[in-house]
Every structure is written in C-alpha cells, then in structure tokens.
Amino acid sequence: xxxxxxxxxxxxxxxxxxxxxxxxxxxxxxxxxxxxxxxxxxxxxxxxxxxxxxxxxxxxxxxxxxxxxxxxxxxxxxxxxxxxxxxxxxxxxxxxxxxxxxxxxxxxxxxxxxxxxxxxxxxxxxxxxxxxxxxxxxxxxxxxxxxxxxxxxxxxxxxxxxxxxxxxxxxxxxxxxxxxxxxxxxxxxxxxxxxxxxxxxxxxxxxxxxxxxx
Numbered sequence: 001x002x003x004x005x006x007x008x009x010x011x012x013x014x015x016x017x018x019x020x021x022x023x024x025x026x027x028x029x030x031x032x033x034x035x036x037x038x039x040x041x042x043x044x045x046x047x048x049x050x051x052x053x054x055x056x057x058x059x060x061x062x063x064x065x066x067x068x069x070x071x072x073x074x075x076x077x078x079x080x081x082x083x084x085x086x087x088x089x090x091x092x093x094x095x096x097x098x099x100x101x102x103x104x105x106x107x108x109x110x111x112x113x114x115x116x117x118x119x120x121x122x123x124x125x126x127x128x129x130x131x132x133x134x135x136x137x138x139x140x141x142x143x144x145x146x147x148x149x150x151x152x153x154x155x156x157x158x159x160x161x162x163x164x165x166x167x168x169x170x171x172x173x174x175x176x177x178x179x180x181x182x183x184x185x186x187x188x189x190x191x192x193x194x195x196x197x198x199x200x201x202x203x204x205x206x207x208x209x210x211x212x213x214x
Contacts, residue, residue: 020071021061031077042085043208048201051180051208052081059207063179067112075112078178078206079119086204089125091172093202096132098177098189099158103138116206117176126174132164133189142184150184158188160196169197180208 018025019033031037041054053059066074097113105111114130121128137157142150160168173193180186180203190201 020065020074021058043210045085049180049203049205049208050082050086051205052078052085053207055179055181055207055209063207067108067178070109072110072112072115075115075119079116079123082116082120082176082204082206083123089172089174089202093126093172093174094129094132094167095121095126095174095176095204096129096168096189096193098175098185099131099133099135101135101138113177116178117174120174120176120204129164129167131161132168132173133192134159134161142182147182147184150182151188154184154188158185158192160192165196168193170199172200173198173202175201175203177203177205178207180205182209 017031019031019036021036022033024033024035032040036058039056039058041056041059043051043054055063062074062078065071066078095117097111097117100108100111100113117130118128120126135158139153139157142153175186175189175193177186186203190203193201
C-alpha cells in the first residue's frame, strides 16, 4: 500500500486522473467528478441488506463500465461506498462474493463481486473467502422472469464449496454483489449459506433496484 502511494504522483503525471463516466479531470485516480457524484442516489436502509446507491442511470453506467468495460479499478471506489453505509459489524465476518459460473468467469476474466469483496476487506472487520460459494449450474438472465420462474431457474445453481463448509458453519457472512435486482440470486446464496450452518448473512452491494423501479 505504501509503495502504491509512493508512485501515485508519477502515475498521475503519466496518466492524468479522469472521471470514468464523463472524462473530466479529477483530483485522484479513483473516484468521480463532482457532477457525476451528485447524480448518485442513496437507497433507504433495510435490515439484512446494505446498498451504497440506488440503481439509477449513473449507477448503471458505473456497473456496466466495471462489469463489461473492464474498468476494474472501480472496485475500490464501490467498496468504499459500501463500507461507508455498512452498519457496525460485531466480531469476525467472512466476505463471500456471489459466484459466477466457470464459463461466465472465463468469458469475463474476473468476478466483479469478488473484486469488490477483496477491496471491502481492506476496510477491516472481514476476511475474504473468495470461493465460499460455487455456481455449478449455468443460468440464463433472470430479467423478465416472475418470482416463481426465477426460483426454478436458480434451483441447484448455487452451492457451498465443500472445501469451505467447515469455515462457513457458525460464521457471520457478508454476501457481496455488485447489483441487487430482484433478490432471487442473493436469496439462493443465503439459502445455501444457511443450510451450511452460517450463523448470520448480511447482503452488501454497490447498487440496488427497488421494487417500484421494475
């Protein structure tokens, strides 16, 4: 970390910091310009779920740049926003990312939720368990499906890694994702973790789609 800060002025000289959304000059490599920051909205709090932002147009563009535009440096900024909204975490917690199927992981090259989880652990209270959950079944997009259809598609799609079952049993889990939409995927993850004996599961995500947003 000290080495990273030591080289920061040189990096800024060679690659002047720019807002990843609009391209305007900014003070540091990680972050947004003031105008783009002002368009992010904070969602209401809910027991068991922490979302840094409401899924509006700005959040959507950030997520798409991060997930499909390979702007993986955004993971740090997203993690900071989540950490700022998290309630106080008592005791030890394991940060477990929502898993990707191996084909999707190979196509994308990284699991965006795992990158956020890793950055989130730098803020304390959590230890990364990157392979706590597995996704042995490849699933199609859940968009446009009803609640019952989503549950059917996800049946058996997410399981606890047998090699990590002992660590998950009785543990407090921070389930990390980039976006919480219908909640079907996080529900399947929760069910798998609870079945393995997890004592508590709290969902932490960068952005959330509220029910009235469709």
